[in-house]
Amino acid sequence: MIPAAFDYYRPKGMDEVIALLQEHGDDARVMAGGHSLIPMMKLRMAEVPHLIDLQDIDGLSDISVDQGRITIGAMVTQHDLINHDGLTAAAPILREAALQIADPQVRYMGTVGGNVANGDPGNDMPGLMQCLDAQIHLIGPDGERTVAARDYYEAAYMTDREDDEVLVSVSMDTPQGGYAYEKQKRKIGDYATAAAAVQIVKVGGSVKSASVAMTNLSDVPVWSEAACDALVGTACDAAAVKSAVAAMLGDIDPAEDNRGPVAFKRHVAGIILTRAIERAWSRA
Ligand SMILES: Cc1cc2nc3c(=O)[nH]c(=O)nc-3n(C[C@H](O)[C@H](O)[C@H](O)COP(=O)(O)OP(=O)(O)OC[C@H]3O[C@@H](n4cnc5c(N)ncnc54)[C@H](O)[C@@H]3O)c2cc1C
Structure with a gap:
C-alpha cells in the first residue's frame, strides 16, 4: 500500500524538531528507523501529514x-x-x-x-x-x-x-546478577506471543532481589512486583517459581487475537516466565 501524502522534514537541530512538533501538533510525528511508523502509514493505520526525520540530529546515537x-x-x-x-x-x-x-x-x-x-x-x-x-x-x-x-x-x-x-x-x-530474556513467537521475525525479562541477584544461595517484566500480555508492558516478591528470600526452587508464575498471571490481561485465545496466552506466559527465571537463576 501507499501512504497518504505527507511533508517530509529533515531538521539539523533539536530546537527545529520541537518547533515543528509545536507548529503541527498531532499532525506531526518524528521518525527514527521508520520500521514501525512507515508500515502503519502504508496500512493507513496512521496518517502523518508532517513527518520529521531525526537522523541528522547530533548526539542521539551514543x-x-x-x-x-x-x-x-x-x-x-x-x-x-x-x-x-x-x-x-x-x-x-x-x-x-x-x-x-x-x-x-x-x-x-x-x-x-x-x-x-x-x-x-x-x-x-x-x-x-x-x-x-x-x-x-x-x-x-x-x-x-x-x-x-x-x-x-x-x-x-x-x-x-x-x-x-x-x-x-x-x-x-548496570544490572547485577543473572539474567534471561525468553520469547515465544509464531515464527522467526515475529512479535512475541509472550516474552519475559528477568534479572535475579543471588546471595548465599537465595534470591536477594528479582525483577520480572512481561511483554505482549496486556495493552502495556507488565512489571510484576508480585512475581518479584514471590522470589525474594527463596532458594528459587520449584515452589518459588510456581508462586512467581501465579503472581505474574494475576497481573497480566491478555486479549485474544491471531496469536491465540486468552487461555493459550496465559499458558504460554507461565512457561516462558518459568524458563526465564530458571535461566536467570542458573546465571546468577
Ligand atoms: C517485520 C517486522 C518485524 C518486527 N518485529 C519486532 C519484534 O519482534 N519486536 C519488536 O520489539 N519490534 C519489532 N519490530 C518493530 C521494530 O523493532 C521497530 O523498528 C521499532 O519498534 C521502532 O523503531 P523505529 O526506530 O523503526 O521507530 P519508528 O518507526 O521511526 O517510530 C515508531 C514510533 O515511535 C515514535 N518515535 C520514534 N523515535 C522517537 C523518539 N526519539 N522520540 C519520540 N517518539 C519517537 C514515532 O513517531 C512513531 O510513532 C518489527 C518491525 C518489522 C517491520
Missing part, C-alpha cells in the same frame, strides 16, 4: 557505559546495541533481547528510542526497560525531563510523552 551507569541514545539501532561489546559486558540481557527482535534487516534500522517510544504492546524493549528499571529522558519546549519506564506506558500507543516531546535517551544502573 552509547555510554560509565561508573555503573548505562546510557543509550534514542537513535542507537538494535544492530548497534547487539554489536557494542561494552554494553554486552555490562548488561547482557540487552543483547539477548535485541537478538530476538524481528530479523537483521529490521534491526539495522529499528532504534531503541523508536521501540521504547512507540507504545506498541508487542515491542520487546518496553518490558525490558521496566525489568531494568530504566529512566526515559525526554526533551520538549519546557526543557528536559525524566520518567521511569515503569510509569511511562498508559495504554496501547499511549504514553506519558507529550506530542511535542522527543525521547532522547534511556539510562539505567
Whole structure:
C-alpha cells in the first residue's frame, strides 16, 4: 500500500524538531528507523501529514557505559546495541533481547528510542526497560525531563510523552546478577506471543532481589512486583517459581487475537516466565 501524502522534514537541530512538533501538533510525528511508523502509514493505520526525520540530529546515537551507569541514545539501532561489546559486558540481557527482535534487516534500522517510544504492546524493549528499571529522558519546549519506564506506558500507543516531546535517551544502573530474556513467537521475525525479562541477584544461595517484566500480555508492558516478591528470600526452587508464575498471571490481561485465545496466552506466559527465571537463576 501507499501512504497518504505527507511533508517530509529533515531538521539539523533539536530546537527545529520541537518547533515543528509545536507548529503541527498531532499532525506531526518524528521518525527514527521508520520500521514501525512507515508500515502503519502504508496500512493507513496512521496518517502523518508532517513527518520529521531525526537522523541528522547530533548526539542521539551514543552509547555510554560509565561508573555503573548505562546510557543509550534514542537513535542507537538494535544492530548497534547487539554489536557494542561494552554494553554486552555490562548488561547482557540487552543483547539477548535485541537478538530476538524481528530479523537483521529490521534491526539495522529499528532504534531503541523508536521501540521504547512507540507504545506498541508487542515491542520487546518496553518490558525490558521496566525489568531494568530504566529512566526515559525526554526533551520538549519546557526543557528536559525524566520518567521511569515503569510509569511511562498508559495504554496501547499511549504514553506519558507529550506530542511535542522527543525521547532522547534511556539510562539505567548496570544490572547485577543473572539474567534471561525468553520469547515465544509464531515464527522467526515475529512479535512475541509472550516474552519475559528477568534479572535475579543471588546471595548465599537465595534470591536477594528479582525483577520480572512481561511483554505482549496486556495493552502495556507488565512489571510484576508480585512475581518479584514471590522470589525474594527463596532458594528459587520449584515452589518459588510456581508462586512467581501465579503472581505474574494475576497481573497480566491478555486479549485474544491471531496469536491465540486468552487461555493459550496465559499458558504460554507461565512457561516462558518459568524458563526465564530458571535461566536467570542458573546465571546468577
Ligand atoms: C517485520 C517486522 C518485524 C518486527 N518485529 C519486532 C519484534 O519482534 N519486536 C519488536 O520489539 N519490534 C519489532 N519490530 C518493530 C521494530 O523493532 C521497530 O523498528 C521499532 O519498534 C521502532 O523503531 P523505529 O526506530 O523503526 O521507530 P519508528 O518507526 O521511526 O517510530 C515508531 C514510533 O515511535 C515514535 N518515535 C520514534 N523515535 C522517537 C523518539 N526519539 N522520540 C519520540 N517518539 C519517537 C514515532 O513517531 C512513531 O510513532 C518489527 C518491525 C518489522 C517491520
